[in-house]
Amino acid sequence: xxxxxxxxxxxxxxxxxxxxxxxxxxxxxxxxxxxxxxxxxxxxxxxxxxxxxxxxxxxxxxxxxxxxxxxxxxxxxxxxxxxxxxxxxxxxxxxxxxxxxxxxxxxxxxxxxxxxxxxxxxxxxxxxxxxxxxxxxxxxxxxxxxxxxxxxxxxxxxxxxxxxxxxxxxxxxxxxxxxxxxxxxxxxxxxxxxxxxxxxxxxxxxxxxxxxxxxxxxxxxxxxxxxxxxxxxxxxxxxxxxxxxxxxxxxxxxxxxxxxxxxxxxxxxxxxxxxxxxxxxxxxxxxxxxxxxxxxxxxxxxxxxxxxxxxxxxxx
Amino acid sequence: xxxxxxxxxxxxxxxxxxxxxxxxxxxxxxxxxxxxxxxxxxxxxxxxxxxxxxxxxxxxxxxxxxxxxxxxxxxxxxxxxxxxxxxxxxxxxxxxxxxxxxxxxxxxxxxxxxxxxxxxxxxxxxxxxxxxxxxxxxxxxxxxxxxxxxxxxxxxxxxxxxxxxxxxxxxxxxxxxxxxxxxxxxxxxxxxxxxxxxxxxxxxxxxxxxxxxxxxxxxxxxxxxxxxxxxxxxxxxxxxxxxxxxxxxxxxxxxxxxxxxxxxxxxxxxxxxxxxxxxxxxxxxxxxxxxxxxxxxxxxxxxxxxxxxxxxxxxxxxxxxx
Numbered sequence: 001x002x003x004x005x006x007x008x009x010x011x012x013x014x015x016x017x018x019x020x021x022x023x024x025x026x027x028x029x030x031x032x033x034x035x036x037x038x039x040x041x042x043x044x045x046x047x048x049x050x051x052x053x054x055x056x057x058x059x060x061x062x063x064x065x066x067x068x069x070x071x072x073x074x075x076x077x078x079x080x081x082x083x084x085x086x087x088x089x090x091x092x093x094x095x096x097x098x099x100x101x102x103x104x105x106x107x108x109x110x111x112x113x114x115x116x117x118x119x120x121x122x123x124x125x126x127x128x129x130x131x132x133x134x135x136x137x138x139x140x141x142x143x144x145x146x147x148x149x150x151x152x153x154x155x156x157x158x159x160x161x162x163x164x165x166x167x168x169x170x171x172x173x174x175x176x177x178x179x180x181x182x183x184x185x186x187x188x189x190x191x192x193x194x195x196x197x198x199x200x201x202x203x204x205x206x207x208x209x210x211x212x213x214x215x216x217x218x219x220x221x222x223x224x225x226x227x228x229x230x231x232x233x234x235x236x237x238x239x240x241x242x243x244x245x246x247x248x249x250x251x252x253x254x255x256x257x258x259x260x261x262x263x264x265x266x267x268x269x270x271x272x273x274x275x276x277x278x279x280x281x282x283x284x285x286x287x288x289x290x291x292x293x294x295x296x297x298x299x300x301x302x303x304x305x306x307x308x309x310x311x312x313x314x315x316x
Numbered sequence: 317x318x319x320x321x322x323x324x325x326x327x328x329x330x331x332x333x334x335x336x337x338x339x340x341x342x343x344x345x346x347x348x349x350x351x352x353x354x355x356x357x358x359x360x361x362x363x364x365x366x367x368x369x370x371x372x373x374x375x376x377x378x379x380x381x382x383x384x385x386x387x388x389x390x391x392x393x394x395x396x397x398x399x400x401x402x403x404x405x406x407x408x409x410x411x412x413x414x415x416x417x418x419x420x421x422x423x424x425x426x427x428x429x430x431x432x433x434x435x436x437x438x439x440x441x442x443x444x445x446x447x448x449x450x451x452x453x454x455x456x457x458x459x460x461x462x463x464x465x466x467x468x469x470x471x472x473x474x475x476x477x478x479x480x481x482x483x484x485x486x487x488x489x490x491x492x493x494x495x496x497x498x499x500x501x502x503x504x505x506x507x508x509x510x511x512x513x514x515x516x517x518x519x520x521x522x523x524x525x526x527x528x529x530x531x532x533x534x535x536x537x538x539x540x541x542x543x544x545x546x547x548x549x550x551x552x553x554x555x556x557x558x559x560x561x562x563x564x565x566x567x568x569x570x571x572x573x574x575x576x577x578x579x580x581x582x583x584x585x586x587x588x589x590x591x592x593x594x595x596x597x598x599x600x601x602x603x604x605x606x607x608x609x610x611x612x613x614x615x616x617x618x619x620x621x622x623x624x625x626x627x628x629x630x631x632x633x634x635x636x637x638x
Contacts, residue, residue: 209402210397210399210402210403211402211403211404211405211406213358213397213403214397214403214404214405214465214468215405215416216356216358216389217356217358217389217390217394217395217397218389218390218394218416218417218420218468218472219386219387219388219389219390219391219417219420219421220386220390220416220417220420221386221420224416224419224420228408228416229405229408229416232405232407232408233405233406233407236407306407307406307407308406308407308452308454309406309452309454
């Protein structure tokens with residue numbers, strides 16, 4: 001297990017380094033001179049030189065890469081062109097809101113998706129199963145920005161239940177949660193459907209297993225069989241996609257944050273792309289990507305924890 | 317004598333395969349496992365009891381409601397399954413699975429349950445039982461897994477134990493240990509055992525009475541001694557002739573030509589007719605009756621009203637005993 005852990009963390013580290021190299025090259029990947037793109041009409045030869053220096057564009061490409069990676073490891077992601085604040089500060093302010101959004105969406109997806117899948121699987125082809133089938137597919141195919149817009153129209157404008165825009169502040173938890181509800185639901189809907197389908201499929205398979213027959217043969221209660229004996233096995237494939245899921249949620253957060261005018265990494269990325277604010281884009285993308293790597297690592301480890309058979313294979 | 321513990325009356329199980337209803341005869345077996353599963357109403361989704369009755373303590377098992385059925389399962393009728401690896405949950409420790417069985421029937425005080433489980437594991441011969449309760453099935457050997465299954469069955473002290481080929485996955489030494497365990501259980505607690513097996517040697521070790529099944533039907537029933545010494549049905553005779561024996565050293569072993577008939581194409585009269593060395597015309601015309609009380613046999617030879625004696629020998633008999 002320890003050996004596996006070290007190997008897995010090493011891989012994650014390697015991915016992170018490659019990512020930084022790629023981000024350092026991002027400036028050159030976009031067509032046109034980056035400095036002109038940033039300055040636009042304000043461009044003067046002097047300004048161009050300053051910006052060039054600031055971005056390290058006067059150096060050779062390998063040196064640029066080395067500098068970016070080196071700084072990034074020290075927690076320095078450069079400065080925002082517009083405000084001249086350190087990028088890390090911007091990220092530090094935005095990140096908690098995005099994490100709050102992604103985690104609460106994931107929680108909603110787990111809370112509703114898994115029981116829906118279980119209920120559908122226990123009475124296959126029943127009314128509930130057919131209904132959740134239709135609903136799940138509808139939810140999966142609805143993009144979060146469409147869901148977001150409709151939720152906004154319905155529950156903030158037509159029925160004034162939740163605030164339409166803004167983030168609220170952590171110092172007012174209730175207000176913050178009220179601001180969080182609609183964006184989180186918008187982001188979670190697709191995943192509720194996805195989890196429901198996934199859990200249903202694996203539950204149907206597991207419920208036919210011999211050991212489930214054994215559980216019935218020994219008079220265990222249906223609830224114990226379904227939620228303890230079957231779900232524990234059926235949940236394993238779902239956990240495997242959780243890591244990818246969290247990454248997707250971060251991506252989906254971009255749209256939702258823009259629609260609901262929330263502070264967050266997503267809206268920060270969109271804003272800085274519009275102003276060609278390269279350091280901010282780089283910093284934000286790096287953060288999202290690192291979170292993605294971390295989420296995958298955690299999902300992979302918890303998956304191993306759930307399935308004891310894998311635990312042994314790795315330790316011997 | 318009062319009501320017998322278990323009574324099977326003309327049980328008929330059908331499986332729906334591609335829309336057709338088939339009698340409960342599987343490729344490998346003759347409906348032995350089906351009988352065991354039907355007893356606990358654990359038939360697969362496409363199977364159902366289509367006729368006859370299964371009476372446990374005089375009550376029709378098919379008529380029990382869900383909760384009554386749940387209470388009987390495990391605590392009154394317990395089953396040992398054929399394949400212990402797939403029959404145990406891979407993600408729960410064996411201790412947890414045994415504990416759930418005890419809990420389901422509210423047996424024992426919560427704090428004593430672990431002790432009971434460890435004691436039972438020791439009884440079925442699991443070394444280091446206190447450590448093994450915390451193990452997962454895949455961490456144990458095949459023999460140990462089977463003993464876990466047996467421990468689960470014994471833990472609830474059922475009146476009837478259905479053992480579906482409990483030893484066929486094990487080597488001979490383990491087989492003997494398990495059989496000894498089952499014998500001790502019967503002796504000490506008076507547990508009735510329905511032992512499902514294709515292995516006549518094992519059957520002779522443990523059973524008092526035997527029912528021979530062929531193509532989904534019982535064909536002969538007798539106490540074990542009579543069955544072995546005076547088998548009547550040609551199928552039983554052929555089966556016994558195929559067992560290697562020390563007493564018949566040097567002789568060629570008997571074998572039965574042909575194979576169990578296809579599910580889709582069961583002979584209309586006697587299912588064994590095509591393979592029977594004594595087949596006559598009547599065997600292909602009329603289904604034999606299952607006659608007798610206690611000592612029963614399903615064969616025209618022993619049915620004086622069947623006209624077997626006057627029926628001409630079948631010229632089309634393709635197979636027979638060698």
